[in-house]
Amino acid sequence: MKRLTDITISLILIIIFSTVLLISFFIIKKKLGSPVIFTQQRPGLHGKPFHVYKFRTMTNERDKNGDLLPDNIRLTKTGKIIRKLSLDELPQLFNVIKGEISLVGPRPLLMEYLPFYTREQARRHDVRPGITGWAQVNGRNAISWEDKFKLDVWYVDNRTFWLDIKIIFLTVLKVFKSEGINQDGNATMEKFRGTSDKEKVSGK
Numbered sequence: 001m002k003r004l005t006d007i008t009i010s011l012i013l014i015i016i017f018s019t020v021l022l023i024s025f026f027i028i029k030k031k032l033g034s035p036v037i038f039t040q041q042r043p044g045l046h047g048k049p050f051h052v053y054k055f056r057t058m059t060n061e062r063d064k065n066g067d068l069l070p071d072n073i074r075l076t077k078t079g080k081i082i083r084k085l086s087l088d089e090l091p092q093l094f095n096v097i098k099g100e101i102s103l104v105g106p107r108p109l110l111m112e113y114l115p116f117y118t119r120e121q122a123r124r125h126d127v128r129p130g131i132t133g134w135a136q137v138n139g140r141n142a143i144s145w146e147d148k149f150k151l152d153v154w155y156v157d158n159r160t161f162w163l164d165i166k167i168i169f170l171t172v173l174k175v176f177k178s179e180g181i182n183q184d185g186n187a188t189m190e191k192f193r194g195t196s197d198k199e200k201v202s203g204k
Contacts, residue, residue, distance in 0.1 A: 002102065003102075005161070006096050009103060009168075010096040010097050010103065014097075017090055020087065021090055021091075024055055024090070025055075027078065028055055028078065028082070031076065031078045032057075032058075032059060032078070032079075035056060036055065037053055037054070037055065038053075038055065038057075039051045039053055039054075040054075040110075042108035042110065043109070043114060044100055044101065044108060044129055045125065045128045046125055046126070047114060047122075047125045049111060050095070050100040050108075052092060052095055052100075052101070052108055053091035053092055053095055054089065054091055054092065055087060055088040055090065055091060056079075057079030057080075057083055057088050058074035058076065058079055059074045059076060085175065086175045089131055092131045095131075100128075101129045101130055102127075102131075103131055103132070103168065104130045104132060104133060104163075104167050104168060105127050105128050105130025106124040106125075106127070106129050106133050106134075106135065106152035106156070107132075107135065113192050117149075120149075120153060121149040123153050124149060124153055124156060127155075127159065132167060133167065134152065134154060134155035134163075134167060135147075135148040135152050136171060136174070137167055137170035137174055138151050145192045145195075146195055
């Protein structure tokens with residue numbers, strides 16, 4: 001039932017937002033150039049890698065050593081607006097159609113985080129990742145990594161059809177209120193580098 005719901009709602013949203021998708025595509029093409037779609041390998045169900053699709057919001061500016069500049073420098077005014085409206089997430093509807101992610105589930109994070117998870121935190125990969133999730137409607141990027149993972153695991157243990165509907169409804173409200181988009185003092189969430197030794201022991 002979840003898979004059928006994912007496909008049905010995703011197709012409806014793609015049709016409804018087709019004009020928004022096209023306008024966003026051409027605006028990003030004009031302001032940032034190519035590629036318009038940002039793709040990155042992320043861990044899916046059981047940690048299996050897949051490529052997530054998002055609208056690009058940053059430039060590719062690099063320093064003299066060839067390293068990318070900090071996110072807050074590369075994030076453009078256009079990118080900030082796109083993120084504020086969560087338009088950058090719309091291409092992930094095609095990930096849903098492909099069966100790589102769900103509408104609702106723990107957000108797919110970076111592959112490099114996998115070695116840092118405790119056993120408990122790694123349980124977030126027992127279900128398909130999602131465009132939105134329990135952690136996103138309970139703080140998004142404004143809460144700590146540890147709190148975010150606790151919420152993800154809670155969802156894994158308590159997921160139901162009606163909980164998914166509730167999360168989708170709350171996500172719409174969050175988008176309108178523009179809540180929790182950025183972590184305080186950062187353009188994006190600070191990278192996860194593992195929990196403390198005490199928390200790792202308690203999570204095993």
